[in-house]
Amino acid sequence: MAEPKIDLKNLKAGGFIKERGKDLFTVRLRVPGGRMSVDRLSKIAAVAQKYGKGYVHLSVRQSIELININFADFDAVVAELGEEQQKVASCGARVRVPTACGGCEYNPNGLVDTQKSALEVDQKLFGTATGHHKFKVGFAGCPFDCPKSATNDVGFQGAVWPKLDADGCISCGLCAKSCTEGALSMGADNKPVFDAAKCIYCGDCIKVCPTSAWSAEKKGYTVRIGGKWGRRPLIGTLFATFVPEERVVDFIACVLTWYQEKAEGAGRVRLGDIIIREGWQSLLERLRSEFPQYVVQETIAPHVIQNQVPLPGQQA
Amino acid sequence: MQTIDLRGVTCPTNFVMAKLELEDIEAGTTIEFLLDDGEPVKNVPRSLKDEGHKLLALQEKDEYYVLTLEKGED
Structure with a gap:
């Protein structure tokens, strides 16, 4: 040759x-x-x-x-x-270049340093062959979720858990007014009352508080798994909360190993479809063994968007 | 105390107007801003806090808020 x-x-x-x-x-x-x-x-x-x-x-x-x-x-x-350290990306059945929003350094909405996470994942996991299909990771800095994290194979969304210093509160009521989820209301003592079950960890209460009486008790990523777009879209579902930034690479690696094993022989199939086939319990249990404090009790399978089908031609 | 009426002014013009007013007064001086309910009252106090001013009070009136703050050091 x-x-x-x-x-x-x-x-x-x-x-x-x-x-x-x-x-x-x-x-x-x-x-x-x-x-x-x-x-x-x-x-x-x-x-x-x-x-x-x-x-x-x-x-x-x-x-x-x-x-x-x-x-x-x-x-x-x-x-x-x-000459400017610019490298070429990938295509095919590999871990792709992670996406991220601007993060938290200059964007006032960002809760987590998504840029740092994207760089770390890029350095440590980029190009890893999955053996099956592409594998996409995305980072959103807050629940506004501009990067649409749940459409990734593993999607991360910045989160904070709020705590109140009642002495610092001036009873202005802005937090209760700003909470779009209805997790905060003003109590009889004119201090906010927190309904934890309704909180989506967006931190709007912390951001809006004029006196910093609200602050972050813990911070990390909400993780949704199994999303994809394309011909048959799936929305990834919740697997973990408050995953610390320094555990992100290990978390993805754990999902990747499960995918590599469970998709054996399946051909060109994305993670979400393997979760549907194997059952979400299998992946959740695997993650629980390594990340017990962050994995949720239970979840649901990646969500099929029913209104995408049938198209008119298929009804004929 | 000086009162600046920012009602009817949308974001981010209201914040920039507040900044311009604050440029003309001494650090440590107290000033009031009148802000519409909704986005203005959610955004303007937070942005002024980020710029180093001390928020003293925020009172709800009919359909608007009175923000009292002390100008911070430059």
Whole structure:
């Protein structure tokens, strides 16, 4: 066989995606959490200008994709992107680049540092072969959930559990007014009364409190598992609460191991469908053995969105 | 005490107007802002607290709130 014109190692993770035209590929870049330095952005622009056809595509999972790249230029593209430590992403049956919202450093709504989590997962789990199908992870900093965490195989949503310092409370009633879930009301003593069963851990009470009488007693991620979009969407369901940021990678690794085992022989099937087939109890028990203090008592199977089907043609 | 009426002013204009008023007074001075119910009263006190001012009281009136605060150090 002739000496290959390009370094085939670059193709291993699969971020080079065949286009319609002869010799042309899309190069999907690895941008965990959608954040990059302006220097890196400038480098990407320069590479796109030099090797592409004058435009890039911002993917729905926060990547920049270089369009119309000739496969003969792969090595040069990789080398020049490498000058700003920009790497190529993946496709196929692997752990994908995690998505994340802006996080909590500058966004006043963010409860958890989602950017840090996305970087850590990217460093430790990116590209891991699942053996079955793609595996997506996403991080939302709060229950507003801009990243739609429950549509990921494993979706994380920032959460806080509030506690009140009654002496610091000035009885303004803003927390009760702001609580969209009805978990707070003003009591006879003109101090807030907390109904824990209704709380979704959004922290609006903490954010709105003018005197910081409300504060976070604990903080972490609400975890929903088994979501996906595509032809047959599933909404991931609740498996754990207040998973600490430093346990995120281990938690995902545990889910991944279960998926790799249980999907054996199933072919190209996503995690959510395996949970439906195996029963949620199996995954919940596995997670409970490693994360007993965070796993919920029980859950439900990933949720099929019934109103997506049947389409008119199927009724004929 | 100075009272600034921010009723009828939407976010974030109300917050920026409050900031501009606060630029003209000395640290330690107390000032009142009148804020509409809804988004203004949820957002403006929190944003002013983030900027280092001390919130002293928030009283509900008919359809609006009176926020009393002490200007913080720059």
